Amino acid sequence: MINFLLLLLGLAAIGTAIYVVGRLIFDIFAMFRDRATRDDGDKAVLWRDVKAIGIVAQVAALLAIVGVGAFLWGNFRDRTDAIGLKLGFDFLDQPAGITIADNPLIAGDSVGTAIVAGFFNTIRIIMVGIPLALILGTLIGIARFSSNWIVRKLATGYVEFFRNIPPLVVIVFVWSAVFLNGFPTAQNAWKPLGEWFILSNNRFAIPSIMGQDNFGVFRWILLAALLLAAGVAYWRTKVFDNTGTPHHRVMWGLGTFFGIGLIAYLILGGPVSMSKPMLDDRGRVFSNGFRIQMPFAAITVALVIYTATHIAEIVRGSIMAVHKGQEEAANALALSTFQRYRFVVLPQAMRVAFPPLISQFLNFSKNSSLAIAIGAAETTNIINNLFGQSQPAPQLILILALLYLTLSLILSAVGNLINRRLQIVGR
Amino acid sequence: MKSASKLLRVLAVLLSFVLVVSACGSDGDDGGSADGGSEDAGSDSGSDDAGSDDSGSDDSGSDDAGSDDAGSDDVELAQGGTLAAVQSAGTLQCGGNDTLPGFGIVDADGAFGGFDIDFCAVIAAGVLGDAAAFEVTPLVAAQRFPTLQSGEIDVLIRNTTWTASRDGAEQANFLHTTFYDGQGFMVRADSGIASLDDVSDASICVLTGTTTLLNLNAVLGDLGIPFTPVEFESNDELNPAFQAGQCEVWTSDASQLAAFAANMDIDTAILPEIISKEPLGPVVADGDTEWAQVVNWAVMATVQAWEWGIDSGNVDSFLSSEDSSILRFLGEPITDGDGNTAVAEVGLGLDPKFAYNIISQVGNYEEIFEANLGPIGLTLAGSPNDLWTNGGLQYVPPFR
Missing domain, CATH: 3.40.190.10 (Periplasmic binding protein-like II)
Incomplete structure (x- = not known):
């Protein structure tokens, strides 16, 4: 994967260079062709020709960029030559010698494998954290319009407090004050609700679902039920569109899904069961259930708290951007507060909010690198670790940048896709 | 007018020269990746140079006068x-x-x-x-x-x-x-851990980017002792994590462990095993x-x-x-x-x-x-x- 990204970077650089230079040359020829077709009286002297001046400016800019780049590269090469630092990417196949908790990575695995393992941990943080931040941020944003004085002021205080401290401080605070010292050690783990939850400052474990006999069949039936439920919801929407009868599509869909699921569960004789988390007597081995290491929980919670403040501000701003008449119209129709937000205000506000939200999602993904401070083994942590293990720093930094760049580009591409669907289609 | 257009023509030639140079650079990239396997895409002129510095007999240093000369020049520069x-x-x-x-x-x-x-x-x-x-x-x-x-x-x-x-x-x-x-292990005095044998499955705090981490993985891996690494970047975070019991064991150079133990409120013990020379x-x-x-x-x-x-x-x-x-x-x-x-x-x-x-x-x-x-x-x-x-x-x- 890393090799592929490096290849892409190389191709992109070459492509950009060829495009820029090629376009410039094309412009020059176009200018001369243009001048050749004009009469002498009709054309300006060359140094007053706007096109010529533009081309000279472009060439100057290009030469400046190439010059600065060459200077920096020369500096870099002088230094690497002086100390004999190796360039190239062969080191990716060297054994990394590092391991990650709860990860199959072994010490003999290659540097490339270790980096990818760290990258997947970053993706896990993001996949869990961004939806949570969006939900929390939206709720807080709406709460700032609450008619309840306490709710309104609490929301304002929350936003103003967390928005104005650096994310690293939030992370270290949440890690240290809440998770590290707020929870007991694994040896004295807190096991509420009949030991179905195990909470400690080492790991958290919650119940999960475990497959039994006939689980394979059951899975397919659930998938079919999901498709059927979607079909039913679509049908209800159509009925609503045609007749105006209330559609209740969510209820219908859920009813279909769970009805089929329940029948299949009974017929197949219990294909799934709850998996109860276990902890051995020494307080060291967690098994069964769903387990998460404390640093990952801490970074996710801290970033959700931090990012939600920014999302709340965006949501608040976009709600204010919805014309007041819309809200008044909803009130005139006697819609409840929930209905007013759900059907009138939020759909319009989200259209405004979405582009800045994308940039908050990107911030979330980049801020996840701060997890290095609290010992979560994500991309930056692994790469930084490798610096110290005699692996070459310049190449690793390049890879680090490439990985975050890829992540950001994918996130913003998905975001822009959604954004395009949200926008009003102009006629 | 004529001289001006001549000037521009010279400029165009110069530009195409820039194009050729940048294309050559890219060709070098491609050639490098073809020679050295797909890994080298991106900065192969670099890896060529580094290779010639190492082997001395490598003949790929085409743009330098010669790999050995380049090396000695650099040493003289730095001297x-x-x-x-x-x-x-x-x-x-x-x-x-x-x-x-x-x-x-x-x-x-x-x-x-x-x-x-x-x-x-x-x-x-x-x-x-x-x-x-x-x-x-x-x-x-x-x-x-x-x-x-x-x-x-x-x-x-x-x-x-x-x-x-x-x-x-x-x-x-x-x-x-x-x-x-030498690398040692520190535990809480009341942890019940007396030697490395008792460490199996425990969470072990260690600093990233250190030989300590490599030794830990290598030695415990060879001994077949499973453990969970908890890797911190700085002792500022590792120290509270150990004191709060996130990890039961702290491994580092024995002198460092002694230094931190001296400033701790909790009673600690150092395991007898020293697993490395440091x-x-x-x-x-x-x-x-x-x-x-x-x-x-x-x-x-x-x-x-x-x-x-x-x-x-x-x-x-x-x-x-x-x-x-x-x-x-x-x-x-x-x-x-x-x-x-x-x-x-x-x-x-x-x-x-x-x-x-x-x-x-x-x-x-x-x-x-x-x-x-x-x-x-x-x-x-x-x-x-x-x-x-x-x-x-x-x-x-x-x-x-």
């Missing part, structure tokens, strides 16, 4: 660079630790102190004649080699272990070992032999003075010593049989009185050790860091 640069700047840039009690830590006033930091002072005294003429750049473990490679610091003294791959791949030049250490000492970047020698002899002067019993309190009394070796060491004039006096010149490019400056301003090895590591409970007598005449490992070549 003498650092010493002159430090002396003209008047300040030694020293990379150190700021979170390790006893070795390198910042006190309440923001001043650096510790065993490693004192050796920064030793080098400053030797090179510049002023033990205060140095600045410490605090570094986390993972950043120390990139910082040294970049030339930001002149010398790295940050409890750094001398290993083959660091000498090789990190382009570091390790000098006289100032502290012989020789710690000053490090300089490869490629400047003169500078490496200067730093090395400045550091070794403290051990030599200790061997002779010279310390900061009595150094002046040795200026009139009968022993010509001591006079040579301290840069005092030596009288020969004919009554001529001359100051011995060892040719290191240093003030002949550099050893005197070091001892009088900072002290000898024993003084530095006792002042910094005594308070955290480390003893010098009988340890590997004792003088060779006492059965320890501290032995330096003669000052002749």
